[in-house]
Amino acid sequence: MSVLKRKQEAGKGGVDQAKKRQKTTSDAKVKSSSSDHTKKSTDHQATENITQKSLLSREQPAFPRGGAGPLTLLEQKQIRAKANRDVDREIERSELFANNAKAPSVSEESELDLSGIDEKQTFAQKKPRKRQEKKSTKTSKTTDSVAIDSVSHKRLTDGSLLLGRVSHIASRELTISLPNNLIGYVPFTAISQQFSSKLEKALKQEPNEEDDTNAEDDDLDIDLRNHFSINQLLRVAVQDVEDETSSKKEPKKRINLSIHPSHVNKGLSRKTLVVGSTVQAAVVSVEDHGIVVDIGLDQAHTGFIADTALHTGLQLSSVEVGTVYLCNVSATSSKGKTIQLSADLSSNVLAKTAPSIEAYLPGTLVEVLLTHVTPEGLAGKVLGHLDVTADRLHSGAYLDQDSFDEKYQVGQKINGRLIATFPLADNKRLAFSVLDHLVNIEQTLEDRLEISSVVDRAQVVSIAHGLGVYLSLPSSATGFAHISRLSDSTIDTLSQISGPFKIGTEHQARIIDFNAIDGLYVLSLERSVIEQPFLRLVDVQPGVIVKGTIEKVLVAAAGVHGLLVKISPGITGFVSSLHFSDAALKHPEKKFREGMSVKARVLSVDTDRRRLDLTLKKSLVNSDQPVWSSYNDIQPGQSAVGTLVKVDSKGAIVQFYGQVKGRLPVSEMSEAYIKDAQEHFKVGQVLTLHVLKIDAESKRLTLSARDTTTAIKNETKSLKPGTLMSGTVFEKSSDDLTLRLEPDGVIARLVLDHVADGSEKKRKSALEKIRVGQKLDEVLVLELKGRQATLSNKATLRKAAEDGTLLTSYEQLTEGKIVTGFVSNITDNRVFVRFAQGITGVINKDQIPEDQSELVDFGMKILQAVSGRISQIDYKGATPRFWLSMKTSNNKSQSSTDAQNPPIPEREIVEPVDENLTSYHDLVSNAVVKARITSVKDTQINVELAKGIQGRVDVSEIFDRIEDIHDRKRPLKQFSVKQVLDVKILGQHDSRTYKFLPLSHRSSKNVVFELSARPSVIAGQQPAVLKLEDLKVGETYPVFVNNVADRSLMVNVSPAVRGRIRASEVSNDLSLVANLAGNFPVGSALKAKVVSVDIEKNRLDLSAKNSSFSKSLTIEDIAVGEIVGGRISKITDQSLVVQLSDSLIGNVDMIDMADDFELADLTRFQKNEIVRAYVLQIDQPNKRVYLSLRPSKILSSALTVADPEVSLQQLEVGNIRRGFVANVSDKGLFVTLAQGLRAFVRVTNLSDEYLKEWKDHFQKNQLVQGKVIALDKDSGHIQMSLRKSHIDGTYRPPVTFNDLQVGEIVEAKVAKIETFGIFVVVSNSANVRGLCHRSEIAEKRIEDATKLGFSEGDLVKVKVLKIDPNERRVNFGMKASYFGEASEAEAEDSGDEDDPGMVVQDDDDDDDSALDTDQGVAIDMEVDDIDNEDSIDVESDDASGELDNTDNTHAAAPAKGLSVTGFDWYGMPSTAAASSKRPADVSDNEEKNIQSRKKKRKPEIMIDRTGDLDKDGPQSVDDFERLLLSEPGNAQLWVQFMAFHMDLGDIDAAREVGEKALKSIGITQETEKQAIWIALLNLETAFGDDDTVEATLQRACETMDAEDMHTKLASIYIQSGKHDKADELFQTMTKRFTQDPKLWENYASFLFDTLEEPARARALLSRALQALPPFTHFDITKKFAQLEFKTKTGVPEEGRTRFQGLINLYPKRLDLFNIMIDLEMKLGDADQVRGVFEQALSKKLKPAKAKPFFQRWLAFEKKQGDTKKIEEVEARAARWVQEYQKSSA
DSSP states (O other), X not given: OOHHHHHHXXXXXXXXXXXXXXXXXXXXXXXXXXXXXXXXXXXHHHHHHHHHHHXXXXXXXXXXXXXXXXXXXXXXXXXXXXXXXXXXXXXXXXXXXXXXXXXXXXXXXXXXXXXXXXXXXXXXXXXXXXXXXXHHHHHHTTOOOOOOOOOOGGGOOTTOEEEEEEEEEOSSEEEEEETTTEEEEEETTSSOHHHHHHHHHHHHHSOOSSOOSOGGGOOOSOOGGGTOOTTOEEEEEEEEEEEEOOSSSSOEEEEEEEOOHHHHTTTOOTTTOOTTOXXXXXXXXXXXSEEXXXXXXXXTEEEEEEGGGSOTTOOGGGOOTTOEEEEEEEEOOSXXXXXXXXXXXXXXXXXXXXXXXXXXXXXXXXXXXXXXXXXXXXXXXXXXXXXXXXXXXXXXXXXXXXXXXXXXXXXXXXXXXXXXXXXXXXXXXXXXXXXXXHHXXXXXXXXXXXXXXXXXXXXXXXXXXXXXXXXXXXXXXXXXXXXXXXXXXXXXXXXXXXXXXXXXXXXXXXXXXXXXXXXXEEEEOOHHHHTOSOSSGGGOOTTOEEEEEEEEEEEETTEEEEEEEEEETTXXXXXXXXXXXXXXXXXXXXXXXXXXXXXXXXXXXXXXXXXXXXXXXXXXXXXXXXXXXXXXXXXXXXXEEEEEEEEETTEEEEEXXXXXXXXXXXXXXXXXXXXXXXXXXXXXXXXXXXXXXXXXXXXXXXXXXXXXXXXXXXXXXXXXXXXXXXXXXXXXXXXXXXXXXXXXXXXXEEEGGGSSSSOHHHHHHHHHHOOTTOXXXXXXXXXXXXXXXXXXXXXXXXXXXHHTOSOOSGGGOOTTOEEEEEXXXXXXXXXXXXXXXXXXXXXXXXXXXXXXXXXXXXXXXXXXXXXXXXXXXXXXXXXXXXEEEOOSOOOTTOOHHHHHSOOOOOOBOXXXXXXXXXXXXXXXXXXXXXXXXXXXXXXXXXXXXXXXXXXXXXXXGTOSSGGGOSOSSSGGGGOOTTOEEEEEEEEEEETXXXXXXXXXXOOSSOOEEEEEOOHHHHTTSSOSSOOGGGOOTTOEEEEEEEEEOSSEEEEEEETTEXXXXXXXXXXXXXXXXXXXXXXXOTTOEEEEEEEEEETTTTEEEEEOSOGGGOSOOOGGGOOTTOEEEEEEEEEOSSEEEEEEETTEEEEEEGGGSXXXXXXXXXXXXXXXXXXXXXXXXXXXXXXXXXXXXXXXXXXXXXXXXXXXXXXXXXXXXXXXXXXXXXXXXXXXXXEEEETTEEEEEEGGGSOSSOOTTGGGGOOTTOEEEEEEEEEXXXXXXXXEEOOHHHHTTOOOOOBOGGGOOTTOEEXXXXXXXXXXXXXXXXXXXXXXXXXXXXXXXXXXXXXXXXXXXXXXXXXXXXXXXXXXXXXXXXXXXXXXXXXXXXXXXXXXXXXXXXXXXXXXXXXXXXXXXXXXXXXXXXXXXXXXXXXXXXXXXXXXXXXXXXXXXXXXXXXXXXXXXXXXXXXXXSOSOHHHHHTTSOOSSOOHHHHHHHHHHHHHOOOOOOOOOGGGTTTTOOOSHHHHHHHXXXXXXXXXXXXXXXXXXXXXXOXXXXXXXXXXXXXXXXXXXXXXXXXXXXXXXXXXXXXXOHHHHHHHHHHHHHHSOHHHHHHHHHHHHXXXXXXXXXXXXXXXXXXXXXXXXXXXXXXXXXXXXXXXXXXXXXXXXXXXXXXXXXXXXXXXXHHHHHHHHHSTTOOHHHXXXXXXXXXXXXXXXXXXXXXXXXXXXXXXXXXXHHHHHHHHHTSOOOHHHHHHHHHHHHHHHHHHTOHHHHHHHHHHHHHHHHHHHHXXX
C-alpha cells in the first residue's frame, strides 16, 4: 500500500468513526428543546475533539520498535480538522432536517488539500464559524455546493489515469506534461509489449564481450524520437509517486507513468467501446493500407488504423512497431474482432452514448450537462450518471470571473474533454477541461515564447489563493507563477487588492517551462532565477565562455582525473584531466581546490545524457578563433583551434566543439617531412588548423596544420566559378571523385550529384565508369571556397556556362534575363534554384505554370536543371535576393486559352502535310491535323507536321482497344514510313526528361509535339490526355511495355501515366515470367487492370493476369503432387517462403531446394523471384503448404538425384546420408535429413580428431555427411556419426536394447559392484546396462559380490537371462555352466574372467526377492538424457571405441563416491572409501597368488563379521534411510546419499534426495542447509543445464545469504573449468552486491589468474571505487595493487604506481611501505627494495617508527651479503639520529 493510500484510509477511518458517533448524538439533539441546543452542541463538539484525539492515539504504530508513524503531525492535524468539520456538518444537518431543509455539502478540496494554507490561517478561519454556518445555510436554500476536484500529487495514486502531452523525448524516457502543471516520466520499459520485445531483441544482438563501465554510453539503435513526437497526446497511468533526492529543503515528487495499452485501457471491454470513445493502441505491424494495433483488451480483439485515419503529418512509412497512439473508435461491429480506430483526434468526435460509464476515460470528448457553476469551477454529469468536474484552471474561471459566469449556466450542455480520474474518491468522478486547445485538438497550442527568455512586463491578471498568480504575457499568452517562485524571500499570503502582487501589477518574469495541457507558461519572478546565466542545460551552447566554481576534485588511484565545476544552479560541468591546462600538471591537486573560481569554455553539451564538458586550457578559453560546433558552419580555407584527442603514426584526430571532429593527416602536420606523428605530437596538444576538405553530410573533415595562405593565392589565381577546366581523377569513393585540375594542380571535388544529368541510377552508372587516373575535360567549376573547388559535370550546366545563362556573381543579375540553374530544394510553396558560387534564387508557386503547380513537387526533382526569367531583385541586405518566374507572360488579363497556348514568335509553315495548316499559330492544343510518319520505333511513331516541325505518337495513343492490335509483341508493325495519319495535338514532349508537358511550357520554336492517333480521342469522345487521377482501381486499360526490369515491367498507360506490373502479375502462365524480356519485349501490348493508385507518390500498380483466373488460390484448390507457381516473399535462414496467393503461402526447406544438396544455397534465390514448386504436404489446420523445388519433382523423375528423399521406414542403421545442420546445442548437432526427420550427433561422434572449440566448426545450414549408428523407429530417434572412420566402414554399430536376445552370450565390462550383484555394460553398445545378480555369478552361493575381486572396467563374458521390454531391463548371468565345457576350460586358463576367492557354503540361497527391483538398468535412448553424460566424458576413449560416460566418471573419481568440480560428495577420506576396492596396479606375484586361490576353490571357515557391517558406511538405500531417521540434520550423510544415487547413474533420484534433505534439516541449521544447496549446485553444474542451475541458485538465495550462494557457485564454475559462466556470474554480482569489497577483490583475482585478462582487471578498479563507500577505497586500492605483484599476469610497475598514489593521499600510512617491501623482496629486485626504504625514511618519522625500517633494511643487506651496503645503512642510520636530535633541540 502506498503512503498516500495509507494516509487517505487513516483519515477516512477517523472521520467515519466521528460520523457514526455524531449520528447518534444528533438524533438525541433533534428531540431536545431548541433553547439549549447551542450549548449542548458546543459541549458535544469539544467532546468529539477529545474523542477524535484519543482515537488517533490508540492507532497501532507502523513500526513497533521505533521510527516515525505513517502520518506526519501536519497530516494528523488535517485529519482532526476534517473530523471536526464533519461533526459541525452533522449538527447543522440535524437542524436543517428538523426544518425540512436540505443539508449542504462541503468541497473536498477544502477538506483535504491544506498544503497551501499555513496553520495560522486555518485557526483564524475557525473563529467566525457560526457566522459562516448561517450564511451557508441561507445560500443552500437556493443552490447546492459541489466538490470541485483538482489534479494534484495528493490525489494521484497507483492506477490514476490522466491525459498528457509529450514535452520532451530523451534516449531512455519520455517527459509528459500533465494537468495542473504536473510533470510525469515514462521509462522506455513502460511503453508497450511490442516496444519491449524490440528492446530485448536489440540487446541480444549487441556484443557483450565485457562489462562496460559506463552503461550510459551503450546506446541502443532504437530511438524514441522515431516513435513519438513533441505535443503528442497520450493517456497515461500513474505507477507510483516517489520522492526525488534533492539538495533542497523539500524533496521533489516524481510521477512515474506508463502508457502501456493494458494499463491505460483498464475498465474497457469490447462491449463498452462505442464510436467516439478513446483507446490507446500499440503498433503491432504496418500493413499496406494501415496499421494493426494492440489495444490491450485481450488477444482475440485487435485494432486497425487505416492509412487515411492517421493524424496530419504522419506517413504510414514512418510508423514504427511498438509506437503508442491515442485513438478514437471510428467504427464498431458486434461480430468482428477487429475494431476500426482513428489516430486523428482533430475530428473531435463526441462519445454520445455508452453502455457503461467505464467507457469514459481521459482523452474522450463528452457532452456535459452542467449542474453547478461556482467560482471554483464547473460540475456536471455525463449521460446523467457520471459526475465530472472542471477546476478553476480548466474551466477558464481563473482569467475573468464575470465572463465566466455569463458563459456558463446551470442546465447548459457543453463539450469537454476528460483529463483525469480520481480513484481515491468515494464515488466515480472524473475531471474534464473546456479549454479550447483540448476540446478542439486541431487548435494545437504552440510554444509562442522561448523557454528561458525574460519577460520584462508581465501583468498579474488573477490570483489563486495559497497557490500563486496568473500573469499575462506577450502574444496573448498566459503564465503561472507558484507562490514559492514569486520572490527569493518567503511569501505568506496573496491578496487581490493589496500587496506587491495584487491584480494589475507588472513584474519581470522568466519563462521556465510550458505546459501543453494547461496551455500555460511556468514562470518565476525570483530575482536569482532571472539573473541566472543559464536556466537549462539546453541553454548552454558549445564555445561559450563561462565562470564557475569547483564543486569537487575527483581523485582516483592514479591521481586527480577530473573536476566538477558548477556554472549555474543545477548545472554542473566536467573537466577531464586532458583539459586542466595547456601544460601537463604533475600535481593538479595543488592547483585546483574545492570552492575555487575558474574561467572555462564549453566544449560539448549532451542534453540526453545531461553531460556538459568544459576546458580550462588558456589556449582555448582565450582564443578568438571561430567556434566550430557544427559541420555546416565550416567552410574550406577557414581556420580554428582544436585539441588532439588521438595520435597515431598516420595522423591525429582533432576535437573541436560539440561533436565536431576532424582528421589531421601526417602529411599535413608540418611543412617538413614527418614519418611518425607520435614522435612530434601528443594527446592534449592544441593546434591552429585549416580546413582542406569538408563533407557536412557524412561529417568528414580533413585538416591541415601547414601555412596555406600563399598556396591558396597561387593555386586559385586561375580558377573562377563558371569556368570550364580539365582535371585528372586521383581518388575515388562511392559518392565522390577527387581531381587535380590543370595546370596549377588545385584539388577539386566532384560529388555524385553532379557527375551527370538524369536520375540517381544514371549518375551512379556514370560514376562507376570513371576510373582513377582518367582525365575529365570540360568540367565546370561550380563553387570555389578557399582552395577547395567543387565541380559539376552536368551537360545542362556546362552548356549554360557556355551560353552565359549560368549566374556566377550577383553583378550579373538583371530583371528579365533568362538564367539556368539546378533545383536545390522544394517546399510546399516554392522552389529554390542554385547557381554557381552558391547563388540561390526562388521560384514562388504562383510563378510556376498552373498545370505544373498542382503536381507533386511541381513536377520537379532535386538537382534537375531549370530555366527561368529573373522577375524581381531586392538589393537590401548583405547579399541581393532575387526571384524567378517560369511563366512566359505576366499579363493577368489573358484568357485561359491564352494561358494554355502562350504567344509564339512568328514562323512560317513550310511544306505542311495538312493543307489546312497556314500558320504556326494553328498548332494549338486539341487541334486535329495530318502528319507523315518519318520512323517507327518500338514505343512510338515519329512524324512531321511540316518541314522542320516534328511530333511523336506514343504507342498508347494509337489504339482504342487491345483487340485492334494484330501483333501484340510488335503493335506498331502495321505502320510504315511516309504513311499519313490523322492526329490530335495533346501537348509537347520533353526530350530531356522524356515527360509529357502541356504547351504552356513551350519556350522556343523547336518543340516536339505530343500527338494522339486514337480514333476516340480525335473524335472528342475521350479526354485528350489520360492523367493518373483519372484512373480508378479495377478499371482495365491497354498498356504497352516501356522498359523491362528484373522483377517487373514498366508500362505506359498514356504519355503522362506510367505504371508497373510485378512479374507475378504479368501472366497466369508462370513459364512466361522466367524470360520477361523475351516474352514481353519493349513495345508489347498487354491488357492490364488497375490494382492501386498513389497520387502523392506518383505510383501506379497494375495486373495483367486473365480475369477468368482472378479467383484467389486457396488451400482447398491444390493437392499433393500438383505443380504450382508462386513468388518468393521471404528468405529465412533455413527456408524460403513462397506466396502462392493473397491468402496462401508455402514453405520450402533447404532439403527440398535441389536434388543435390550442394546446390541448395539460399543465396541463389532472391526476394520476389517467381518459382515453380511441387506440393509435398498440405497442413489444412494451419493453412500451410510444404513445397519442393527439386527438378526431379517438377521436371522429370528420371533425372539424377544425388540426395534422394528418405523416410523413417526406409532408413537403416549403417546408411550414409547427407543433411543440413538444423541446430547447434551444447550437447551436439541436430541434422535435418528429410521432412520431419532429424538425426542427433553427439559431441563425441563429430570427428575422429579432438576439436577443442567444436562449435566453431559447425553452423546452421551447413551441409554434413554422416552414418546412421543408432535407430529407434518406434520413438523416431536417430543417431548419426560424422566420424570419417564410421563413414568409411571401419565402424561397427553399437548394440541396442532391441538387438539383445535371451540366451545370447555377449562381452561386457564391469560398471559397478554392489553387495547384491554386479552391474555391467555390454561392450560396443549404446549404453546397454544390466545387473548380474549375486545368485547368477557362480554355481555356489555368494553373500557379498564386492569380495569377489572384480574391479570396475574388467572385461567379462555374460549370458542374457531375461529381458523386460516394458521396463527396458535386462538380467545377465556369469555361471560357468552357461558357457559349456569350452568356456569353462577357457575360464580355467584365465584368472581375470573367473570369480576369485569365491566363498563356498553349504546353506541354501536366501530369498533375494527384495532386491529384484535393483536388477537391470533401463537403456536411455532419449537424446537429452544421453547428452547429459557427454558433457563430462568427452576426452576419454577406451580400446573398443565406445564412450561410456559413467565409467569414465568413476575412473576419475575415488574408488567409492563421485567427485564433481572438486566437491567431496562423501565427506570422508578417499582412502577409506577405496579400502574395499582392488588396487589399480597389482603386482605379478599378487596376481599369481589370486589365480592360484581361484583354482583351489577350497571352502573357507565362515567368520562372524556382523560387528564390522558398518565399517565402510551405508551400502544401500535402506542403510541410508535407517541412518537418516536417527540423524535427519546430518548434511554430510545426505550428501553421501546423493552420491550413492549418482554412482548408480540415477541423477533424478539424487535431486530428490537433495530436495528431501532441505525439508528435513531444521530451519536453524543454516550451515547444514548451505552444504545441501552447494551439493545441488554441484549436481546441476555437472549434469544440468543453465536453466536448472539458475533455478537452483534462485531458490537457494531465497533462504540463504544471496551473495554467499553466488560466491559458492562462482567457485564451482571455476573449479569445473566453466570460466565463461564464472565471468558472467561475477558481472552479475558486481551489479547486485556492489558494497562488498571482497567481491571486487575476488573478481579481480579471477581476471588476473584464471582468465589472464589484466586489462579488464585494472578497469574493474574504477568501477569498484564508484560503487563502494569511501571508507573502503584505501583497502580495495591496496588489494588491487598487491595483485599486480602476486599474479602471473600482473605488472609490478602498475602496482608501484597504485601504491605511490595511495602514499600521496595517505602519507601517514606507514604500513604501505611495509607491504611494498615484502612484495619487492619476493620479486627479488634489490634496487627496488632499497628505493622503498629510502622513500619511507625520507618521511618525518619519530625514532620509534624509523627504527623498524632501519632494522629491516640492515637485515636485508646482511642477507644480500654486500658489506659496502651494510656499512651505508649503518651510516645512514647514524646520520638520521643526528639530524633528528638537531631538529628536536
